[in-house]
Amino acid sequence: MKLLRDIWLIFQRQMTLVLRNPVWVIVGIIQPLYYLLLFAPLLKKALTQAGAHTDADVYRLFVPGILVMLAIFGTFFVGFALIAELRAGVIERSRVTPVSRLALLLGRSLRDVVSLLVQCLIITLLSIPFGLKARLGDMLLAYLLLGLIALMLSALSYGIALKLRSEDALAPLLNTVGQPILLLSGILLPLALAPGWLQGIARWNPFSWAVDAARALFDGHPGDASVWKALIILGVLTIASVTWTARSFARSIR
Amino acid sequence: MIETRGLRKSFRARKGTVEAVRGVDLTVQAGEIFGFLGPNGAGKTTTLRMLATLIVPDGGDATIAGADLRRSPGEVRRRIGYVAQGGSTWDTVTAREELVLQARLYGIGKAQARQRAVKAIEGFQLGEFADRKCQTYSGGQRRRVDIALGIIHSPQVVFLDEPTTGLDPQSRAHLWDEVRRLRAEGMTVFLTTHYLEEADALCDRVAIIDYGQLVAEGTPDALKREVAGDVVTVGLNGAAPRAAQLLDGQPYVRQLEPIDQGLRLYVDAGATAIPHILRTLDGAGLSLGSIELHRPSLDDVFLTKTGRSLREE
Numbered sequence A: 001m002k003l004l005r006d007i008w009l010i011f012q013r014q015m016t017l018v019l020r021n022p023v024w025v026i027v028g029i030i031q032p033l034y035y036l037l038l039f040a041p042l043l044k045k046a047l048t049q050a051g052a053h054t055d056a057d058v059y060r061l062f063v064p065g066i067l068v069m070l071a072i073f074g075t076f077f078v079g080f081a082l083i084a085e086l087r088a089g090v091i092e093r094s095r096v097t098p099v100s101r102l103a104l105l106l107g108r109s110l111r112d113v114v115s116l117l118v119q120c121l122i123i124t125l126l127s128i129p130f131g132l133k134a135r136l137g138d139m140l141l142a143y144l145l146l147g148l149i150a151l152m153l154s155a156l157s158y159g160i161a162l163k164l165r166s167e168d169a170l171a172p173l174l175n176t177v178g179q180p181i182l183l184l185s186g187i188l189l190p191l192a193l194a195p196g197w198l199q200g201i202a203r204w205n206p207f208s209w210a211v212d213a214a215r216a217l218f219d220g221h222p223g224d225a226s227v228w229k230a231l232i233i234l235g236v237l238t239i240a241s242v243t244w245t246a247r248s249f250a251r252s253i254r
Numbered sequence B: 001m002i003e004t005r006g007l008r009k010s011f012r013a014r015k016g017t018v019e020a021v022r023g024v025d026l027t028v029q030a031g032e033i034f035g036f037l038g039p040n041g042a043g044k045t046t047t048l049r050m051l052a053t054l055i056v057p058d059g060g061d062a063t064i065a066g067a068d069l070r071r072s073p074g075e076v077r078r079r080i081g082y083v084a085q086g087g088s089t090w091d092t093v094t095a096r097e098e099l100v101l102q103a104r105l106y107g108i109g110k111a112q113a114r115q116r117a118v119k120a121i122e123g124f125q126l127g128e129f130a131d132r133k134c135q136t137y138s139g140g141q142r143r144r145v146d147i148a149l150g151i152i153h154s155p156q157v158v159f160l161d162e163p164t165t166g167l168d169p170q171s172r173a174h175l176w177d178e179v180r181r182l183r184a185e186g187m188t189v190f191l192t193t194h195y196l197e198e199a200d201a202l203c204d205r206v207a208i209i210d211y212g213q214l215v216a217e218g219t220p221d222a223l224k225r226e227v228a229g230d231v232v233t234v235g236l237n238g239a240a241p242r243a244a245q246l247l248d249g250q251p252y253v254r255q256l257e258p259i260d261q262g263l264r265l266y267v268d269a270g271a272t273a274i275p276h277i278l279r280t281l282d283g284a285g286l287s288l289g290s291i292e293l294h295r296p297s298l299d300d301v302f303l304t305k306t307g308r309s310l311r312e313e
């Protein structure tokens, strides 16, 4: 119970910080709109090759991809905020209290998950007029998947930030890791269009499983093998990254 | 209240290892203001961070407020407060919000946390700005908030890392009063400083640390008495090396240290030594810029123990 209380305290403070920063709030809302309004028309032609004939088809392929992409890129860079907090001394101030070290991480990650899911909700709702249709149960499962991606990547990002402790080192590292993940996830275009060797590599990318699963769910096939596979893969990775970073929080931090 | 035995810590740096703390044995009594005095890089912060459970010592043990540092760091955390050398607040929240959160992180309930914040705001006179965002505070205001945060849970011991560095004399005096108030409330205060006057005026006892090791420990008066005798400072534009040769080994000079543009001499009694000094220098045709007699300060303690001055930085 102490853990839950501590998570809630940290989460509340982190949420306050976000909401007090108007730039973040505006960017957070505009970013999804921009994906939706600028990207979708661009991809329409390309996606017809992959079997999308109507607007609704396009959105059914495109929206899940965009949501996964947002989950990756909206959370993978949260480590920067932690470096600022390390510098301000607020982490050290929390660490001398008996607060749970796991809560120091999960309170922050929960903030990231919540902000992401709000953005995803905006995109989903706005896509309905364009012909997107999906069942509530499938949607909830898809959101669980997105939440896992966000939790795992934000924890990973915080863990890397704690190790590097400098923005100058963090930026290139995150970019180098992030780019191939994105390119090989089949987000922008389905990997069915890719040559065989590329598909082979992509099979090792957990996010390409996530994208397949999200597309299956938006297509109304919760029983598709990709769904449970993605949930298990991401579940395991999330536990691993949370454990790793929570231990960094417990150990010494300059 | 605090007892350490052989506390040590080294860091791996790019160029080999830095032995930041090399075996520190300290005893701090309950209810005293204990000063940890030393130059930059002496190992003050590292020692404090070990005692505050932020980093794990490489060797040695410590007991703080009855809790064992190695075996029960959680218990230590509950009994101590720690105020870091840098700041400790978020920019866009207010001091009141920070105080409430900090109390709650110590497990205090919501209503009581609010009450404690109100009390702290009164006690540290934060009322004027407590509901403004922290980024708007002056250096002195910020420091008072930091300390208020460090003791919001009424710890038995509070560690203050350079509480007055960078403050103007007025804010410093104000902060000294706050620290004395903490002692009056029964708290044990362990602070670091590199201001000699601060150690002298504020602290009941001081320990002097240099290169990770203690070089002296005691009340400021006892330490100064150890140096014994008087201190004569002579200003000697450029002739210092020659004068040092002449004076070194004279029976009335106990110790001699070169300083900027002159010499500092430790003598048994200034009144009898000064005529000798003047005669010796005059006999060699050296012209004297100035001569000054004073009681030993903590800087003299540091100088006699290490051969360097704390003031030179």
Ligand SMILES: Nc1ncnc2c1ncn2[C@@H]1O[C@H](COP(=O)(O)OP(=O)(O)OP(=O)(O)O)[C@@H](O)[C@H]1O
Residues within 6 Å of the ligand: A254, B011, B012, B013, B018, B019, B020, B038, B039, B040, B041, B042, B043, B044, B045, B046, B047, B085, B194
């Ligand atoms: N995390 C670290 N990694 C590497 N070296 C460190 C680390 N922390 C401290 N040091 C080194 O250990 C030594 C002692 O540092 P410390 O911060 O304890 O000094 P200090 O007495 O507090 O100095 P100051 O008066 O400047 O605050 C210094 O040489 C410092 O560079």
Ligand SMILES: [Mg+2]
Residues within 6 Å of the ligand: B044, B045, B046, B085, B161, B162
């Ligand atoms: Mg220091």
